Amino acid sequence: AQKITQTQPGMFVQEKEAVTxxxxxDTSDQSYGLFWYKQPSSGEMIFLIYQxxxxxxxxxxxxxxxxxxxxxxxxxxxxxxSQLGDSAMYFCAMRPxxxxxxxxxxxxxxxxxxxx
Amino acid sequence: ETGVTQSPTHLIKTRGQQVTLRCSSQxxxxxxxxxxxxxxxxxxxxxxxxxxxxxxxxxxxPRFSGLQFPNYSSELNVNALExxxxxxxxxxxxxRGHTRPSxxxxxxxxxxxxx
Numbered sequence: 430a431q432k433i434t435q436t437q438p439g440m441f442v443q444e445k446e447a448v449t450x451x452x453x454x455d456t457s458d459q460s461y462g463l464f465w466y467k468q469p470s471s472g473e474m475i476f477l478i479y480q481x482x483x484x485x486x487x488x489x490x491x492x493x494x495x496x497x498x499x500x501x502x503x504x505x506x507x508x509x510x511s512q513l514g515d516s517a518m519y520f521c522a523m524r525p526x527x528x529x530x531x532x533x534x535x536x537x538x539x540x541x542x543x544x545x
Numbered sequence: 546e547t548g549v550t551q552s553p554t555h556l557i558k559t560r561g562q563q564v565t566l567r568c569s570s571q572x573x574x575x576x577x578x579x580x581x582x583x584x585x586x587x588x589x590x591x592x593x594x595x596x597x598x599x600x601x602x603x604x605x606x607p608r609f610s611g612l613q614f615p616n617y618s619s620e621l622n623v624n625a626l627e628x629x630x631x632x633x634x635x636x637x638x639x640x641r642g643h644t645r646p647s648x649x650x651x652x653x654x655x656x657x658x659x660x
Contacts, residue, residue, distance in 0.1 A: 433587075464648070472633055474588070474651035520587055532578045532601060533637075533649060535587030 431456045433521050433536035441542050442511050449496070450506045450539045452521030458482075460526035463504040464533065465495065468518040477519075480504060482526075511543045549638050549652035557658045558626050566621040566655045568636030576600075577619040578649060579611060580635040588635055594619055595641055623657075631659045 432455045442448040454463065465477040480488045480495045488495045496505040508515060518540050522533040550569045558564050570577050576595045580588035590603035594613035608624040617638070623630055633656050637649035 466651075472635075472654040472656070474635060474637070476648045476650065479648060522587075532580070532590040532593055532603070533588070534590070537585075537587050 431458070431523060431525075431534050433523055433534055435521055435536035435539050437539045438537075439540045439542065441544065444513060444543060444545050445510050447507060447509045448511055448541065450508070450519050450521075450541065452504045452506065452536060454502050454504060454521070454523050456502075456523065456525070458525040462524050462526065463495070463497070464522040464524070465493070465504075465506045466520045466522060466535075467515075468520060468538070470517070474520070478506065508541075511541075513543050513545060516541060516543045549636060549650050551634075551636050551652035551655050553655060554653065555656045555658075557660065559660050560626055560628060562626050563622065563624045564626060564657060566623075566634050566636075566657070568619045568621070568638075568652055570617045570619065570636075570638030571650050574638035574640050574650070575617055576639045576641045577613055577617065578637045578639070579619070579621050580637065581605070581630075582633040582635060582654075583629075584632070591621070626659045628659050631657060633657075 434453045461482045463480045467475045478490045478493045480497045492509045494507045518538045520538045521536045552567045578593040579591040582588040592602040593600045597613045610622045613619045633654045635654045636652045639649045
């Protein structure tokens, strides 16, 4: 069975500091994608970053980077230089390649609070 | 480029009633997925539509049903509402055709309250 585990219910960080949000996954598929989404209090899920299981380099998107360790089945999100607007819920998700009809499997999320 | 839109934004129903939620997919996308997100939880996959047919389903009973229209918009119907159906319902659109799973772009959601 496929599963995403996010063990940090809440994280607190000060502005301009970096923060790492943990994510581990379990799958028997060889080809899959890993995603991170941000959900502000408004409810909309905002796509942040993607990592393919065969990508050799860690993905980066602006202040977001994904620390992908395939052997450990972890896909941690690193946010550099935190901003007040980063306060939100963050979800790690996974989806196998080339499987019609499959969808994202989400973890339970981590609430990030950024203070000034 | 128009993003994913959902209507209504909020809805209050009573137990036993039926509800229809609507979603317009992002321009150029051909696949719509629906998710249920209970308070404090991650979204749970309900089903997916591709080319107007249900193309995958999560662990939800048959009283959850849907439609996809030729313009790729979609509806989620829930019959015989139960208190536990109270949740945020998210619609996500994507393009199938890539070799890698494409990003799913989410709408703002419909918050359903069942009394």
